[in-house]
Structure formats: structure tokens, C-alpha cells
Amino acid sequence: MKLSAGKIGMLVMAMLLVSAVATVSAEEYPNIPKELVIKRGFTKEALSCINCHATKVPGHVESWKAGRMAHAGVSCYDCHVVEKSSPMASQCEGTKGTSTFISPMVSSKTCSRCHPQEVEQFLKSGHAELASGAVMSPERAGLIKLQFHYEGAGFMDNKQYTWNEGTPEGATGIDRAARSSGCQMCHGTTVELGPDNKPINETWPGGVGTRYPDGSVGTCTVCHERHTFAKADARKPEACGACHLGPDHPNIEIYDESKHGQLYHTQGEHWKWDSPPDAWEPGDYQGPTCATCHMSGIGDLSTTHNVQERLKWDLMHKKSVVRSGNRGDGVTGEQKMKKVCANCHGSTHIKSQRDTLDNAVGLYNKYWAGAVKMKAELKEKGLLGPDPWKDGFQELMYYLWHHTGRRARQGAAMNAPDYAHWHGFFQVFQVYQDMENIYNARLKSGKVEEVSTVVSTGPL
Numbered sequence: 348m349k350l351s352a353g354k355i356g357m358l359v360m361a362m363l364l365v366s367a368v369a370t371v372s373a374e375e376y377p378n379i380p381k382e383l384v385i386k387r388g389f390t391k392e393a394l395s396c397i398n399c400h401a402t403k404v405p406g407h408v409e410s411w412k413a414g415r416m417a418h419a420g421v422s423c424y425d426c427h428v429v430e431k432s433s434p435m436a437s438q439c440e441g442t443k444g445t446s447t448f449i450s451p452m453v454s455s456k457t458c459s460r461c462h463p464q465e466v467e468q469f470l471k472s473g474h475a476e477l478a479s480g481a482v483m484s485p486e487r488a489g490l491i492k493l494q495f496h497y498e499g500a501g502f503m504d505n506k507q508y509t510w511n512e513g514t515p516e517g518a519t520g521i522d523r524a525a526r527s528s529g530c531q532m533c534h535g536t537t538v539e540l541g542p543d544n545k546p547i548n549e550t551w552p553g554g555v556g557t558r559y560p561d562g563s564v565g566t567c568t569v570c571h572e573r574h575t576f577a578k579a580d581a582r583k584p585e586a587c588g589a590c591h592l593g594p595d596h597p598n599i600e601i602y603d604e605s606k607h608g609q610l611y612h613t614q615g616e617h618w619k620w621d622s623p624p625d626a627w628e629p630g631d632y633q634g635p636t637c638a639t640c641h642m643s644g645i646g647d648l649s650t651t652h653n654v655q656e657r658l659k660w661d662l663m664h665k666k667s668v669v670r671s672g673n674r675g676d677g678v679t680g681e682q683k684m685k686k687v688c689a690n691c692h693g694s695t696h697i698k699s700q701r702d703t704l705d706n707a708v709g710l711y712n713k714y715w716a717g718a719v720k721m722k723a724e725l726k727e728k729g730l731l732g733p734d735p736w737k738d739g740f741q742e743l744m745y746y747l748w749h750h751t752g753r754r755a756r757q758g759a760a761m762n763a764p765d766y767a768h769w770h771g772f773f774q775v776f777q778v779y780q781d782m783e784n785i786y787n788a789r790l791k792s793g794k795v796e797e798v799s800t801v802v803s804t805g806p807l
């Protein structure tokens with residue numbers, strides 16, 4: 348464990364806090380209501396928000412009271428009051444007619460006033476611009492088409508539109524339903540505002556990379572549930588599992604299946620979750636969570652809010668390559684991830700796991716290269732259907748990398764044999780063989796089948 352003077356100070360503070368809490372625990376004094384009496388430390392304005400909200404919308408206040416920031420005197424006022432000139436400035440029932448302006452939207456920029464380092468790291472990660480870019484950058488035309496054209500807008504007689512053209516006349520909420528209920532809630536999108544500066548068109552609240560009207564990016568509450576913002580909660584796998592799940596990136600399922608998940612589920616309730624950052628070390632826990640491997644300080648490594656920092660491979664796109672550019676630095680990423688394991692495993696064990704991952708990536712890439720070759724030949728001979736979502740070969744090629752291939756790669760990376768094999772390579776092989784059959788049939792007949800042979804009854 349690394350200890351600088353500051354960290355020792357924090358540890359002492361944490362110990363004092365723990366003992367202070369222990370002396371007034373509800374168990375010892377069962378009759379004392381668990382209530383935080385708020386009198387000192389808050390300005391009159393800040394108190395007015397708290398007191399009125401406590402009666403009118405108590406949920407927010409109750410969860411805020413349970414968090415550490417409330418104890419440190421950070422209140423609604425600090426996060427929700429904005430300049431009158433802010434594009435997000437509006438007024439609530441209680442501030443109408445006063446000179447105080449508020450916003451229900453709170454981006455990473457607000458947090459950066461007091462937590463600049465966390466925000467700087469976060470903004471460099473895939474959780475910021477890349478995340479919302481994935482569902483709304485014009486250069487991702489194919490994906491935008493999936494959301495706008497196939498799943499909602501443009502479907503049957505629904506109005507068709509794209510980001511660049513804005514909302515066409517006559518478009519309704521139905522046209523937006525697929526993206527606002529799905530993609531956006533995990534990835535985020537650009538918040539659109541109505542005349543009163545309040546969000547419209549179901550563009551808020553949104554996912555991790557939400558783009559706010561003042562140009563700021565990212566919402567921190569995806570892992571730090573409001574209004575407690577407890578780091579203890581963010582260290583648990585549930586903080587990630589809300590988005591990292593399902594047929595295309597089953598990370599929580601993978602974790603549950605791994606030995607590490609087994610440890611968490613069997614022993615986790617006895618682990619110590621609240622240690623200060625960089626002082627949360629093996630001993631507080633016996634097995635790693637998502638945060639331990641991807642974010643938390645452990646051994647020589649410091650806590651980071653850049654989730655790319657410890658990754659070698661890109662395991663999400665069609666072909667896996669060593670990370671570079673805006674996807675991180677795979678060479679140092681690998682070294683850092685090995686350091687994580689070295690806190691609990693020996694070098695022989697770590698080498699075996701890293702080799703397993705590299706080989707799984709190699710095998711998957713070989714399948715992918717084969718698929719690319721077949722597709723190129725079909726294209727050259729005019730044997731690809733015009734709509735990839737109605738052409739069996741191209742449909743299967745999507746499942747090959749986006750579903751089965753990701754499961755194989757990510758299952759191998761995070762020690763989940765069932766995902767690596769049965770949901771992974773076994774299905775990779777099956778999908779690939781079906782693609783080969785279609786490829787051969789088309790070469791033989793010189794025709795594209797009239798009806799897709801792929802029946803979409805569920806995620807492949």
C-alpha cells in the first residue's frame with residue numbers, strides 16, 4: 348500500500364469517522380432516530396432548497412442525507428444552481444420569481460469544480476465522448492440507420508430522419524422510441540432543450556456520455572448513484588452491470604460465472620467497501636470486482652477514472668487490435684493489468700491467463716478474417732443483398748463479431764469458461780459454418796436467396 352502524508356491524513360480521518368459513527372450507532376442507541384440534523388454549515392439559500400424539497404420531493408433529500416457529501420456540507424445549491432446566463436438555467440416551483448436559477452441537468456463539469464482529477468481522467472476514457480459518439484456521430488452512419496431507420500423512425504410509415512436533418516414535420520415520439528428507450532440510456536446523446544431551457548424529446552436523462560447544452564460531457568451518476576454518490580457502491584459489480592450485460596457484452600454475467608464472482612457472491616457481504624481510494628487493498632476483499640481490475644488503486648497502481656488505462660486489446664470491434672489513439676495504449680495497458688493480478692496471483696498463473704487471452708483473440712481474428720474474405724468475394728460477384736439486415740450472410744456476419752465473437756473474447760479475458768465456449772467459440776463456429784454454406788450456395792447458383800434464411804428468434 349502506498350502512503351503519502353495526504354493519504355495518511357485521509358486514513359486517520361477515515362478511522363476517526365468510523366469510530367465516531369461507532370459511538371452513536373443505531374444498534375447501541377436504538378431509540379435515537381437515524382436523522383441528520385442540518386443546521387450549521389449551510390447558507391440560508393442552501394437551507395431553503397433542502398427544507399422545501401424535504402417536504403415536497405423527499406426522495407432526493409433522503410438519499411442525499413445518507414451520502415458523505417451532505418456531511419461535508421455539499422448541498423443541492425452547489426450542484427443545481429446555475430448562472431442565469433447558462434443555457435440550462437430554469438426555475439422550479441420554489442425559485443420562481445427569485446434571482447436563483449437551477450437546472451435538473453448536472454454534468455461532469457459541475458463535479459470538476461471539486462474533483463478535477465477524476466473528471467479529467469473520465470473525459471479521456473471511452474465513457475465520455477466516444478460513448479455518445481457511438482450512437483450519434485454522423486460518421487457512424489450505419490448505426491444511426493439502425494436506430495433511426497430500422498427500429499423506429501422510417502419503419503412502416505413512420506417519419507424517417509437523421510441527426511443532421513433534425514426532426515421532420517409530423518414526426519412523433521414513436522419515431523424516437525427505439526433510441527430513447529435503448530441506445531441513449533446507456534450511451535447518452537445530445538440533450539435538446541425547449542423554450543424554457545428544460546430538456547425535451549426524451550433526450551434526458553441519459554447514459555454515461557450524455558452531451559449537455561453548455562458543451563460539457565458525461566454524467567457521473569451512472570456509477571455513483573444519486574444522491575448518495577457512495578464510492579462503496581461504485582466498487583461493486585452492480586454499478587457496471589446496468590450497462591455491461593446482455594448478448595453483446597455480457598460482462599456482469601461473465602463476472603458472475605468467474606471464480607472472482609463466486610468469491611464476491613459468497614463472501615462479499617463481509618468485505619470492507621469504504622476504505623479511502625488507494626487504500627482499498629486485498630485484505631479489505633479477497634477477490635477483485637470490476638472496479639478493482641479496471642479502476643481502483645491496488646498495489647503500485649493508483650485509482651483511475653479512465654477505464655481504458657489497463658487494457659491491451661480492443662475486444663468490442665470487428666477485428667481485435669492492440670489499443671492505440673483514442674482507445675488508449677495497449678502496451679502500457681497490458682503491463683498495468685498484469686500488475687493488478689500480481690497482487691493475488693503468481694507469475695506462472697498470470698502468464699497462463701494472458702496467453703489464453705492472446706490466443707483467444709488470435710483464434711477469433713482468424714474467423715473474422717475468413718468472413719471478410721468471403722464477403723469480399725460475394726461483393727465482387729454481385730452476390731450481396733442491398734439491405735444487410737435482410738441478407739442472411741450479412742446478418743450472420745454481424746452476429747459473428749457483435750454477439751458470439753465478443754462473448755468468446757470477453758469470456759476468455761475475464762475467466763468465464765461458459766461464455767468463452769458455449770456462448771462464445773461454439774457459436775462462432777456454428778455461425779461461421781452457416782455463413783460458409785450461404786457463400787457456397789450463392790457461388791453455385793449465382794443468386795442471392797429471395798428470403799433470408801436467418802430467422803431472428805433471439806440473440807444468436
Ligand code: HEC
Pocket residue numbers: 396397400407408411416421422423424425426427451452453454552553566567568573574576
Ligand atoms: C454532488 C452534486 C449533487 C448534489 C449535492 C445534489 N444533486 Fe441532484 N443531481 C445531481 C446529478 C449529477 C443529477 C443527475 C443529473 C443528470 O443526469 O444530468 C441530479 C439530479 C437531480 C434531479 C433531477 C432528477 C429527478 O429525479 O428528477 C433533482 C430533482 C435533484 N437532483 C434534486 C436535488 C436536491 C433536492 C438536492 C439536495 C437535497 C440535490 N439534488 C443535491 C447532483 C447533485
Ligand code: HEC
Pocket residue numbers: 392393395396397399400403404423424427428438439440441442447449450451545
Ligand atoms: C418552496 C419549495 C421549494 C424551494 C425553496 C426549492 N424548490 Fe426545487 N422544486 C420544488 C418542487 C415542488 C419541485 C418539483 C416541481 C418542479 O419541477 O417544479 C422542484 C423541482 C426542482 C428541481 C427539478 C426541476 C425539474 O425540471 O425537474 C431541481 C433541480 C430543484 N428543484 C432544485 C432546487 C434548488 C437547487 C433549490 C434551492 C436554490 C430549490 N430547488 C428550492 C420546490 C422547491
Ligand code: HEC
Pocket residue numbers: 472473474477478479481532533534554555569570581586587588589590591637638641642654655674
Ligand atoms: C450507463 C452505462 C454504463 C455503466 C454504468 C458503465 N459503463 Fe462501461 N461502457 C459503457 C459504454 C456505452 C461503453 C462503450 C463506450 C464506447 O462507445 O467506446 C463502455 C465502455 C467500457 C470499457 C471500454 C472502454 C474503452 O474506452 O474502450 C470498459 C473497460 C468499461 N466500460 C468498464 C466499466 C466498468 C468497470 C464499469 C463500472 C465500474 C462501467 N464500465 C460502467 C457504458 C457503461
Ligand code: HEC
Pocket residue numbers: 477478480481482490491493494529530531532533534589590591592593595596662663753
Ligand atoms: C444496455 C446498455 C446498452 C444499450 C441499450 C446499447 N449499448 Fe452500445 N454499448 C454498450 C456497452 C457497455 C458497450 C461497450 C462494449 C464492450 O466494451 O465490449 C457498447 C458498445 C457499443 C459500440 C462500440 C463502441 C464504439 O464506440 O464503437 C457501439 C458502436 C454501440 N455500442 C452502439 C450502440 C447502438 C447504436 C445502440 C442502439 C441501437 C446501442 N449501442 C445500445 C451498452 C449499450
Ligand code: HEC
Pocket residue numbers: 415416418419421425426453454455457458459460461462567568571576577578579
Ligand atoms: C462543492 C464541492 C463539490 C462538488 C461540486 C462535488 N463534490 Fe463530491 N465531494 C466533495 C467533498 C468535500 C467530498 C468528501 C466528503 C467526505 O468524505 O467527507 C466529496 C466526496 C465525493 C465522493 C466520495 C463519496 C464517498 O462515499 O466517499 C464521490 C463519489 C463524489 N464526491 C462524487 C461527486 C460527483 C459525481 C459530483 C458531481 C455530480 C460531485 N462529487 C460534486 C465536494 C464536492
Ligand code: HEC
Pocket residue numbers: 455458459462465466469474555565566567568569570571578581582586623624625627638642643644650652
Ligand atoms: C465507470 C464507473 C464510474 C464513473 C462513470 C465515475 N466513477 Fe467515480 N468512482 C468509481 C469507483 C469504482 C470509485 C472507487 C475507486 C476506488 O476504489 O478507489 C470512484 C471514486 C470516486 C471518488 C472518490 C475519490 C475520493 O477521493 O474519495 C470521486 C470523488 C469520484 N469517483 C468522482 C467521480 C466523478 C466526478 C465522476 C464523473 C466524471 C465519476 N466519479 C464517474 C466509479 C466511477
Ligand code: HEC
Pocket residue numbers: 584587588591596598599600602607635636637638640641657658659660661662663664680681684757760761
Ligand atoms: C480479474 C480482473 C477483472 C475483473 C474482475 C473484470 N475485468 Fe473486465 N477485463 C479484464 C481483462 C484482463 C480484460 C482484457 C484486457 C486486455 O485487453 O488486456 C478485460 C476487458 C473488459 C472489457 C472489454 C473492453 C473492450 O475492449 O471491449 C470490458 C467492457 C470490461 N472488461 C468490463 C468489465 C466489467 C463490467 C466487469 C465486472 C462486471 C469486469 N470487467 C470485471 C479484467 C477484469
Ligand code: HEC
Pocket residue numbers: 606607610629632633634635639640684685687688689690691692697700701762
Ligand atoms: C484481490 C485478489 C485477486 C486479484 C487482484 C485477481 N485475482 Fe484471480 N483469483 C483470486 C482468488 C482468491 C481466486 C480463487 C482461487 C480458488 O479458490 O480457486 C482467483 C481465481 C482466479 C482464476 C481461476 C483459476 C484459479 O486459479 O482457481 C483465474 C483464471 C484468475 N483468478 C485470473 C486472474 C487474473 C487474470 C487477474 C488479473 C487480471 C486476477 N485473477 C486478479 C484473487 C484475485
